[in-house]
Amino acid sequence: MELRDKMQKHGKVLIVDDEEVALKNLKHVMSKEGYEVAGTQSGEEALALIKDQPFDVVLTDLQMEKMDGMQLLKACRAASPDTEVIMITGYATAETAVEAMKEGAFYYIAKPFRLEEVRKITGEAMEKVRLRRENRQLREQVERYQGKVQIITQDAGMRRLLDLAKQIAPTDCNVLVTGESGTGKELFARYLHNQSNRVNGPYIAVNCGAFSMELLSNELFGHEKGAFTGATTSKTGLMEAASGGTLFLDEITEMPTEMQVKLLRVIQEKEVLRLGATKPVKVDVRIVAATNRDITEEVKRGSFRQDLYFRLNVVNLHIPALSQRMDDLPLLINHFLQKYAAQMKKNVTEISPEALAKLMNHEFTGNVRELENIVERGTAITNSHAIELAHLPDNLLESGTRFRKKDGAIMTLEEQEKEYIRWVLNEVGGNQTVAAQVLDINRVSLWRKLKTYNAGENQAEPPA
Numbered sequence: 001m002e003l004r005d006k007m008q009k010h011g012k013v014l015i016v017d018d019e020e021v022a023l024k025n026l027k028h029v030m031s032k033e034g035y036e037v038a039g040t041q042s043g044e045e046a047l048a049l050i051k052d053q054p055f056d057v058v059l060t061d062l063q064m065e066k067m068d069g070m071q072l073l074k075a076c077r078a079a080s081p082d083t084e085v086i087m088i089t090g091y092a093t094a095e096t097a098v099e100a101m102k103e104g105a106f107y108y109i110a111k112p113f114r115l116e117e118v119r120k121i122t123g124e125a126m127e128k129v130r131l132r133r134e135n136r137q138l139r140e141q142v143e144r145y146q147g148k149v150q151i152i153t154q155d156a157g158m159r160r161l162l163d164l165a166k167q168i169a170p171t172d173c174n175v176l177v178t179g180e181s182g183t184g185k186e187l188f189a190r191y192l193h194n195q196s197n198r199v200n201g202p203y204i205a206v207n208c209g210a211f212s213m214e215l216l217s218n219e220l221f222g223h224e225k226g227a228f229t230g231a232t233t234s235k236t237g238l239m240e241a242a243s244g245g246t247l248f249l250d251e252i253t254e255m256p257t258e259m260q261v262k263l264l265r266v267i268q269e270k271e272v273l274r275l276g277a278t279k280p281v282k283v284d285v286r287i288v289a290a291t292n293r294d295i296t297e298e299v300k301r302g303s304f305r306q307d308l309y310f311r312l313n314v315v316n317l318h319i320p321a322l323s324q325r326m327d328d329l330p331l332l333i334n335h336f337l338q339k340y341a342a343q344m345k346k347n348v349t350e351i352s353p354e355a356l357a358k359l360m361n362h363e364f365t366g367n368v369r370e371l372e373n374i375v376e377r378g379t380a381i382t383n384s385h386a387i388e389l390a391h392l393p394d395n396l397l398e399s400g401t402r403f404r405k406k407d408g409a410i411m412t413l414e415e416q417e418k419e420y421i422r423w424v425l426n427e428v429g430g431n432q433t434v435a436a437q438v439l440d441i442n443r444v445s446l447w448r449k450l451k452t453y454n455a456g457e458n459q460a461e462p463p464a
């Protein structure tokens with residue numbers, strides 16, 4: 001019991017009492033408790049110590065010469081808000097007690113006190129400090145995790161891309177990230193920011209396709225008060241807000257051409273002119289733009305300015321489609337399994353071989369985002385520790401079955417054609433003339449085909 005108590009007691013205590021004997025006594029008691037203890041007879045010196053080093057708990061006498069306990073309490077709360085203060089006094093009145101608590105004291109102990117009481121209350125104050133510290137650490141951990149980017153891959157091409165991204169991240173050059181929807185363009189943008197020297201600056205993402213021309217302009221460049229009817233206050237644009245950091249311009253090809261001109265100007269001049277303003281403001285932004293369209297095609301067609309394209313595309317990071325790197329699939333599945341199992345507090349740790357095989361054969365037009373959704377859904381609906389075939393979405397289970405025979409073997413082209421013609425015939429109520437029209441072949445060809453298919457059980461009539 002005593003040993004356990006001793007082991008648990010950590011922390012720094014400062015004792016302030018102008019009476020030498022009392023001070024010595026308390027110091028002795030607190031040292032025996034296992035705390036790191038400092039002491040002083042003066043309020044002023046106490047405050048200097050508090051400003052100089054982090055104390056967890058301050059035990060102070062109320063009645064002292066010059067700076068008294070109440071003044072010390074106030075000064076301490078201001079200088080070191082995380083330090084808990086316990087007030088001790090021989091002249092306990094209800095008023096001082098209330099005042100001390102109001103000023104943020106942890107507790108108020110009246111003399112003569114029992115040592116046991118001081119020990120207990122100090123222990124409680126320590127615990128409060130410890131909990132607050134732990135909470136803060138947890139919150140910071142969560143924040144760090146949320147801002148943290150994990151790009152999961154073992155694909156050689158992706159690794160080269162990551163190396164390139166890491167290499168150029170600390171430079172200020174603009175980057176154009178391209179790739180199909182869901183391949184991780186935004187993830188790369190975030191990665192570039194996190195790996196850059198701008199990491200402590202802002203990271204601001206704007207979807208250029210989500211606003212009308214006027215709204216986008218207003219968002220990006222801001223306006224002065226009175227710039228237009230209804231502009232009752234001025235507004236800082238995101239360009240300005242992102243200064244010192246990274247601006248992620250998503251769906252850049254959706255930016256109207258008029259805006260493209262403005263953006264080009266900002267990039268060239270490194271300054272922004274708010275709507276209605278006369279003087280431009282200096283900005284220092286690193287631009288990462290993204291698109292899932294073929295932007296060179298847009299340049300050729302004239303819907304995207306070539307000069308802006310060159311300015312944005314100083315470095316191009318093209319992220320390959322998931323279907324180009326299926327060796328990443330197990331790794332990604334595992335990553336998302338862990339993510340969602342933890343989030344849903346479920347003990348789902350694996351995917352069955354059948355389900356994995358099914359996914360390996362899937363096309364993933366929605367790329368990593370589609371995979372992530374499938375794993376999230378599977379984790380949510382499984383009752384076991386694994387995602388199994390039955391937990392995959394229906395469309396996935398059906399895909400490919402059209403091209404398989406009942407035993408699962410893949411059909412030959414002829415078998416597929418036969419199946420298809422039968423289906424069309426059935427759809428048109430068995431009328432061969434109509435079926436031939438639908439199939440866009442002549443009736444004689446249709447009849448011949450049916451004849452070969454039905455070699456044994458020939459039911460097809462020769463066309464008239």
Ligand SMILES: Nc1ncnc2c1ncn2[C@@H]1O[C@H](COP(=O)(O)OP(=O)(O)OP(=O)(O)O)[C@@H](O)[C@H]1O
Nearest residue numbers: 150151152180181182183184185186187292368369
């Ligand atoms: N390599 C990867 N490792 C881990 N997670 C990934 C990876 N690639 C993509 N993701 C995840 O997939 C999802 C889609 O990625 P992201 O939003 O970056 O795609 P996008 O290319 O910007 O898509 P869109 O073109 O539709 O905007 C995100 O949740 C992202 O975290």
Ligand SMILES: [Mg+2]
Nearest residue numbers: 182185186250
């Ligand atoms: Mg995106």
